[in-house]
Amino acid sequence: MSQATLDDDELFDEAASEMREDVESSLAEAREALPEADAVWDTDADNTLGVLNALKGALDTGDAEDHLRDAKKWFAMGKKADAFEDADDLESDIAELEDLLDSIVSAHEQVSELASTVPELRGALEDAESDDEDDE
Template sequence: MSSQSTLSDDDLFGEAAEEMREEVEAHLDNAHAALPDAASMWQTNADNVLGALNGLRSALDAGDAEEHLRQAKKTFVVGTRADAFDDPDELRSEVESVEELLSSINTADELASELTTTVPQLHDQLPEADEESDE
């Protein structure tokens, strides 16, 4: 292999590494864009608790954020194993940040979902308990 082709391989590797970094960053940007809006999650127009919980669940929809995070992680893993990034710790930190945020959103959604089921049951059970205590 001549020094010309080696230089060309290095140039191509550098170009591919830059493209991988850009791909990771683009997927992270898309993941951020797909995250729920803080204001819509915080405010409600509901007339009751169940309406508020259903509104919260809708507001917690992360859309395609998880898929974008998955794509970012795949490209990051390949780039890291190929030692293609000059500063993998910075990218790793960004990936982990989105991952933690999505985990929190998913936890909140699960809790809201549980309450969406539990609150109507309690609503129905409490009057029955009150009637039983009156007897």
Template sequence: MSSQSTLADDDLFGEAAAEMREEVEAHLEDAEAALPDPDDVWDADADNVLGVLNALKSTLDVGDAAEHLRQAKKTFIVGQRAEAFDDPESLEARLESVEALLGSIEEAGDLVGDLTGTMPQLRSQLQDAADAADDDSPTDADAAEADAES
């Protein structure tokens, strides 16, 4: 192999490495852009708790963010193994940060999903208990009758 083709190969490798880094960064930007808006997670416009929970559950759907992160990680791993990046630590830290945030969002979504299933059941149980208490408590007529007998 001549030194001229080695220089050309080095140039091509450098160009490919730059493109890989750009691809990782583009996928990370797309993942971050697909994350829920902080105000949408905090603000709620609903008539009841179930409405709030359903809206929150929809807001916490990470959708395309997870796929963009996956693509970024795939490209990063190939580039890292090829030792193509000058500063792989900065990309790796950003990948880990986005991955941790997605994990937190998915965990919160699971909790909200659990509450979405639990709250109607809890309301029903509380309503049954209130109805039973109403059936067991003396009515005004029962109280008047008891007073008349004494």
């Protein structure tokens, strides 16, 4: 084997190791950006709309989606280059985090929709009460 081949193999191994570290680092950053469980559960709001708005804010994923995208990008590149000796753990971590983010984003959308509906519902109920009083 020539010296250039050894250097290329060493460089490839080093790059593969760095790529794995990049994937793991991006996954850790994505997890760190996720909402805290207590923030989703606890509230100090005085009314339903306050609770919904607090929950909507607590369900904000911040930069988690961007970090997950970076992890997926580096993982895809490393997998295509056959740079990982064992990629199953990374693939599993990515899938698990992706599922969790999908759930959080879905919950955020549902809470946002409900937060916009509740004031309309309150207004309609107040109008109905006002109509009842006028009829008496």
